[in-house]
Amino acid sequence: GENVGLHLPTLSVQEGDNSIINCAYSNSASDYFIWYKQESGKGPQFIIDIRSNMDKRQGQRVTVLLNKTVKHLSLQIAATQPGDSAVYFCAEKRDSWGKLQFGAGTQVVVTP
Amino acid sequence: SAVISQKPSRDICQRGTSLTIQCQVDSQVTMMFWYRQQPGQSLTLIATANQGSEATYESGFVIDKFPISRPNLTFSTLTVSNMSPEDSSIYLCSVGMGSPNEQFFGPGTRLTVL
Numbered sequence: 001g002e003n004v005g006l007h008l009p010t011l012s013v014q015e016g017d018n019s020i021i022n023c024a025y026s027n028s029a030s031d032y033f034i035w036y037k038q039e040s041g042k043g044p045q046f047i048i049d050i051r052s053n054m055d056k057r058q059g060q061r062v063t064v065l066l067n068k069t070v071k072h073l074s075l076q077i078a079a080t081q082p083g084d085s086a087v088y089f090c091a092e093k094r095d096s097w098g099k100l101q102f103g104a105g106t107q108v109v110v111t112p
Numbered sequence: 113s114a115v116i117s118q119k120p121s122r123d124i125c126q127r128g129t130s131l132t133i134q135c136q137v138d139s140q141v142t143m144m145f146w147y148r149q150q151p152g153q154s155l156t157l158i159a160t161a162n163q164g165s166e167a168t169y170e171s172g173f174v175i176d177k178f179p180i181s182r183p184n185l186t187f188s189t190l191t192v193s194n195m196s197p198e199d200s201s202i203y204l205c206s207v208g209m210g211s212p213n214e215q216f217f218g219p220g221t222r223l224t225v226l
Binding site: 036041043046097098099101102 | 113116143145153154155156157160204208214215216217218219220222
């Protein structure tokens with residue numbers, strides 16, 4: 001079946017540095033992607049989304065980049081803070097109902 | 113966005129019993145979804161629950177094991193039936209809002225089956 005996967009299971013980042021989390025997807029027809037942050041003991045928190053007609057979208061300290069040519073999605077976090085420590089998931093909208101296919105997740109660990 | 117609550121937040125259950133998880137949303141939504149997140153893993157969609165129709169289950173999930181109710185536009189329940197230790201997971205509900213169906217998640221129910 002179609003998969004949404006991540007390249008790195010764990011990312012260790014020094015506080016203040018920028019983080020980049022990568023995600024590959026296989027369904028070239030996908031038109032909507034979301035990044036979620038999941039802190040320990042909590043449900044996934046919506047961070048930012050992007051439609052397939054865009055290459056880049058910026059939020060507060062976060063930027064999502066979409067490269068449809070190579071079916072690659074990335075989340076950039078600027079000036080990473082201890083509060084950014086969490087698991088990050090990319091998700092791909094599967095159908096018109098809004099079902100999501102989640103990637104494996106990347107654990108981001110922010111070190112002082 | 114939406115404020116989503118789930119009850120219970122966690123439970124420890126005996127093998128062979130059933131647990132019903134409640135999901136309450138602070139606004140009316142058409143689409144509600146139930147996911148399972150096994151320990152250390154990603155989220156897997158169990159079923160889609162729309163008000164006024166039968167839930168739609170994903171491959172590998174069946175109604176007898178995971179019956180779902182959706183009595184109105186702000187509430188849904190998921191029952192985990194005849195539980196075994198393999199059912200130990202976090203169960204999450206989510207709601208779809210807006211276009212193109214941004215999804216927001218509840219805090220999850222952490223289930224441990226002994």
